Amino acid sequence: MSDSSSRENIFSSTVLGHPSALFVLFFTEMWERFSFYGMRVLLVLFLTAGLLSNNPGWEWPRENALALIGTYGSLLYLTPLIGGYVADKITGYRVAVVIGCVIMTLGHAAMALETKSSFYLGLGLLVIGTGFFKPNITSIISNMYKGKDEKKDGAYTIFYMGVNAGAFFGMMICGYLAENFGWSWGFGLAGIFMMLGCLQFWLARPIFGDIGAKPTRYNLTPDLPLTDAKFEELEDGPKVVNQETDKRNPFRMFDYVLMVVSAVGGLLYLFNDPLEKIEKINLLPFKVGSLSGTHFVVLVALVSFLILLITRIIRYSPITRDRIIAVCFCGLFTVFFFMAFEQSLGSMTIFADSYTDRELVGSSAMIFKIIDALLTTVPLIIITWVLLKLFGQTFRKISLSNIFLGIAFMGIWCLVIFRLVNKFSEPGNTIDASWFAILNSFFIISLAPLFSKWWESKYNPSAGMKYGFGLILLGIGFGILAFGAWDIPQGAMTAKVSIIFLILAYLFHTMGELCLSPLGLSYVSKLVPPRMIAFMFGVWYLAIAVGQKSAGAMGGMIDKISEAYSIGTFFLIFTIVPIGMGLLAMSLSPIMKKLMHGIK
Template identity: 70%
Template sequence: MNTDIENLFKDTVLGHPVGLFILFFTEMWERFSFYGMRILLILFLTAPMMSDNPGWDWPREHALALIGTYASLLYLTPIIGGWIADKFTGYRMAVVIGCVIMTLGHAAMAFETTGSFYLGLALLVVGTGFFKPNITSIISEMYKTRESKKDGAYTIFYMGVNAGAFFGMMLCGYLAENYGWHWGFGLAGIFMLLGMLQFLFAHKIFGDVGAAPTKKVDVVFHEGEDTSDPEVVKEEVEAASKLNPFTTLDKALIVLSSVGGLLYLFNDPLEKIGGTSMLPFEIMGLTGSNFIVLTALILFLVLLISRISRYIPIVRDRLVAVSIFALFTVFFFAFFEQSLGSMTLFASDYTNRELVGGAATVFKIIDGLLTTIPLIIITYVIILIFKKTFTKIGLSNVMLAIAFIGVWGLVIYRIYDKSFSEELRVDATWFGILNSFFIITLAPLFSKWWESKYNPSAAMKYAIGLILLGFGFAILAYGASDIPSGAKTASVSMIFLILAYLFHTMGELCLSPLGLSYLSKLVPARMIGFMFGVWYLAIAVGQKVANTMGGMIDKISEQYSLGVFFLIFAIVPVAVGLVSVVLNPLLKRLMHGVR
């Protein structure tokens, strides 16, 4: 394996192996497809049937119930996909399987029939389960002997994520809103296919890195050594985790809580959209669906507490800290993920997107620069890759070239299409690209902050992130304050939405990229799979809660106002952020020196 890793580092671009950039572009096209399709969901499902671009005319609550279940499942299937890759397929084959399944999913959605739509969502959920955890695992394996370069590698890879999201939402949204939903869904599928072919034709460059697993031999450690040595502490923690195997009761609790959670996820949209229930009963005044999800939550908490309590004190304390951070993560994503739900609806129905005269001209210039400058930079990187690898993986390079020629063509056509009229209507999906743009521009500043002497503790980072998130919603609440109760449309200045995305992104940079980093530092190796599952579960719960709360937009805005709706979303994150400040001293003690 080391020989294959050394071979990878013989051909480098910008100081990193070409293989990293193969993964960069594979992830970029997957995120292009994922975000390009996902931002269309709420608009397509709620668009009136009698319109220039007819949708399914669903009530917002129904649409967000379905989207919430879909988004939750996207964070649950990677737990299974990662396990399958570890045990059977290897990371590279899992990525290919995921790409194939997702390509079929996007293709199914382009038909816009009821059956093909649901089939497409199901295939995307399964495909993401194979793809999401395993492409990052390949990077981890590539840099086993280059730990000092790993942070830089993940930074480059993370830029691929955001570049894909940026262009996917911009171009799929542009085609869908201006030419028809099937064009947007179809474009997502085309680039997913090109991303898969680009990765598949480059497989030989990786050697055995990410190949199917071989039988591994466990190393046994012993307790009782000098705890002043970090390596000895690591071994002690490892040993302690081996003394806490999963019992029959643990496994039963996992199965029961999983089944209960999945029943709720599937039953919620079925109950709201179809008017039928898989759980047609009431217990103690609770509907069957609510009773099942509360029971599943209680069983999972029993499992978590019982397992944590069986560890030695230092491990137990750190796992308690991780669990508290996971709870904060639920709250964060429950509010942050309004971006592809209620905030997209706000952009579509309540924001003044008409620009004329000088304002339209300024927007066209800014939009053109936002679009072309990143493309020029990425194209330069592609040229460097071609120089290094065309003789080795020429077919992969051809697929990459076709994809980028397609993106350049669409970008030029989009700029041309919008350039000749004095009036301009900004696409509702355009606002979705702001998160990716702000991440790319602000991430270096936050990275410098974390490396400085002013680097705050984990709990304070969570607090800052949650408070910034709440502040973004406070800006939206102020902007929506004059909208009367029950209004279905309005014309609020777009500056409020732009500022909200800015503060939400700053909050994300304080919290989201750090979660997995703290998880890897605080959790013993033998427990990391289970706690990664807990972490993904926290995000999945946050996704479902986000869309459940977002589905209340009509009820709250009719009874009170849209300003009150967003004010709720402002107050709760700030309150939770202040709780994190109060818990800071306790969490520091529980982390036992980990920063």
Template identity: 55%
Template sequence: MNENSTDQFFKSNVLGHPSGLFVLFFTEMWERFSYYGMRALLVLFLTASLFDEGWGWPREHAMALFGSYVGLVYLSTMMGGYFADKVIGFRWAVLVGALLMTLGHASMAVETEWSIYLGLGLLVIGNGFFKPNMTSIISEMYKDRPEKKDGAYTIFYMGVNAGAFIGIILCGYLGEQIGWSLGFGLAGVFMLFGLIQFWLAQNIFGNIGLKPKKNDANSIESLDKDKRVPFTSWQLGLILLMVTLGLLWIINAPATTISEGRVNIFSFLGDNGNNMAILTALGLFLVLLIYRFTQYSKITREKLIAVSFFALLSVVFWAIFEQSPGTLTIFANDYTDRSLDGSSATIFRIVNSCMVIIPLAIITWVLYLLFKQTFGKYKWANIVLSLSFIIVWGIAIWMLINQFKDDNLEIPASWFASLNSLYIITLAPLFSKWWESKYNPSANMKYGIGMLLLGLGMACVAFGAMGIEPGAKTASVSIIWLILVYLFHTMGELCISPVGLSYVSKLVPARMIAFMFGVWYLAIAIGMKGAGVFGENVDKVANENGISYFFWILTIVSLVAAFFSIVMTPIIKKLMHGVR
């Protein structure tokens, strides 16, 4: 066997995949545990009254900060990916990212004003280093076994969602029921476990990710004979201006909202300075994009237009889907009847216990299989991983016992957000089978179905909220509407989220993939910030027309986007030149 062949990683395997995949699986699982655990609490903490040890912020202020935070999380992946590719390699990028995020969670647990902002900043930068480079290591590991790659990403995706699910339930419970610091702190503890485990087991990846590889004469980029269009000085200058305006806006916009206008670096542009700055940046971006499209060969240009079309739809999708940790969590907290008693409380306790114990038991079994393969060589990594599981089992059992103690039970508001991950784990195999069957829809139809399901989800909560009077601060809507929202939204996500990146890789010339992935993540970041902008206006709309009206607006936007995607099918199909 060629010593440079990645087949060497398959000598030690778990469930037919390299043991190294499961080291990444558990590292990513704890990272997602910490990210989603903290995220589930952030808006609740900011809007909780001072009596409940929160900051007592108006929802508008909380959503402004939250929108910028999640937007920056996705923008930072471009920076982290660049540093890993050019300077420090994937492996060091993951370690730096994990360390920064551990420090970020620890900072948030202090709960002072400066520590929360510092923590969010560290989490943004850490996520940028961590997020893009885990998947890069998997890609390298399976370089000579491409037929196994889909299965590897499926397993990895399960780790992502298992971590998110357990993190939201446990951090959410501790944060809401015991104290915010415990919720934020627990997220940091498990990020630290992920960091130590990865550090101790990193030799399992051989030479992968140690340092950047320079392109050689036989690389895909070199063999790609399509027309080159290098960036000129004026284009690079324009990019620098756009990036500067965009970053200043995403930080300044919430600062202006929270300070009620006292802090505004764009004040010289008038009362609408923030809007003018971001519209200028987006306008310049569109001008540059359209100009560059005109410089490519016809087929490349048309494929890039198709990618841009899907990126535009993604902006709309994420702006509405990401109401989950914002307005939907606020809806769960303030407008939903979460109190259960008698038989309904008993049923919830049993269902919730199964939801927590069964996934934990399955993941523990995978941990045992990894143990059998790697304990001899990576004893300390396995001991650290075992300790993390002993702690998480302890907290989970303690939580479930507590829920059985009281006659009256109140479901934590953050609990509903965990349904997304649970539904993904359950439904992903079904959707995967659908995409592999003869009934596999076209790209436009997948986006259309995804946006339609998104609209149906929002229609559920809009319908459920119809009895809430304008200006009402509390209500007692049935939990069934939120359960249905997350079901429809998850099915929509499965139609859109895994599909988008796949089309970028299929439609874009090899040498441009990094740049177009950057454009793609920019679209997601705009969508995330858009979610915050929608959320900032929830109180204005709710006070004038009722909160149901707010959700009906999002329903209509989703359905219009679904219709637009479907009617554009013949045009986009032609632009894709046979790519499916």
């Protein structure tokens, strides 16, 4: 059966106006995000928890924990480039998704053992598995909706809800079990749902026909991953609006040498940073003048990359060159955005755990319990209704897949009810530190329709203005945290700040994220010529990876800055830098608009 025939068959069975197959992908992505975020929110809490506490962890210094988390977060944005290539050339999208699921399941299982070697092995497997999973499940959607562009926006919106629903329930349930019953429960539960998601997807393969079954052509722009509960829509292949004819610009041997030097240097730093801090193993034990081996390698990698980028850009004609420069500006702002935004699962989780008053009593405790119960059950009821719709359309064709999906949902309902019963049976209420991380997903789902209306209206801002709004809103969120933490004494390791400051910070951070979510990868696909697209997608991933690692490095300075100044000063840095970059983005907006030469 051809791909076109498969698409027609897929659209013959629909749920809510979309193919049933879309909802198979919806739930597969939901369980993957459940496991991913359910594990990730525990990392900093587990690594920094005291050895003699009620729920003992490894009592690592915060700097060491965030160094490891920063490297882990960076690698998650690099391996999808390899996973997308393998799927395009060898396995096909569906097999790549299953390979990713299996590897990630093994990774979660390894982490549940809580030994140092198994923990590192687990993180490595999760990085590899994510590389196979993320770029290819979105490629299946893009392939499925080829020729039906009018329905693609709605399809990705539905898929986006699966992303955030999985992140929401994963952080809530895995966080609750880990903080109240032991870390292995949280790590292990994430693996169980990853396995159920894998089985559900694999057993549903008849519904897809030939879509994603095998490589048909090498697509230079495989769909890229939805990560950290973010939503990016990419068209199937490059949406090349630029029709200017450019002379052929092949990569030269010098280009490849610069690529290798910058890649090896970057990877050496990523691995050496946590190894040196945690294990006292220095992969770069030399000095060049006054520079340490680490600083020298980073400098060489950075200079090599800049030379590569500049020498590639100047070979193009003026209009194309201008458009690529505009993308580079966006990449720069992206680095600063993620450097601050990714504090959510690092220093902000530490703030929630050690500096926030999470003990509620009396009427405030009961009000919170009711709100928490509604936040948990209402979305689950809606998703269960979608599940029943899917069962009605597909049970005869993919009954085993539906059975495993039903088992997963029964498990979620049991865990949610178990959690709520325990919470309501307590005389007061202690909010889990991991609970605050769910606010990002909740606010995204609540606010995304409003921002979508804004972008579709005549008041839709330019790219530079959107970046400016996003960075400034992000800075305001940290300003609220800085204000709330300002009275915490210098060097204090604990405090009791009101939860309202964290809640408001997550609200502003989410609004900032929604300003940036329509940008980035879509601009790469529109502004960059075909010969440069794969390279620039790599550059874009690199920008996000640098932001992730910078987040870990900056977040790891929380204790040093708190001891020298205060924790309020620490968050003030994340207020000033994003707002400053946001104002710069706004001031450069007319220049960026001119560089784009009519691309919107």
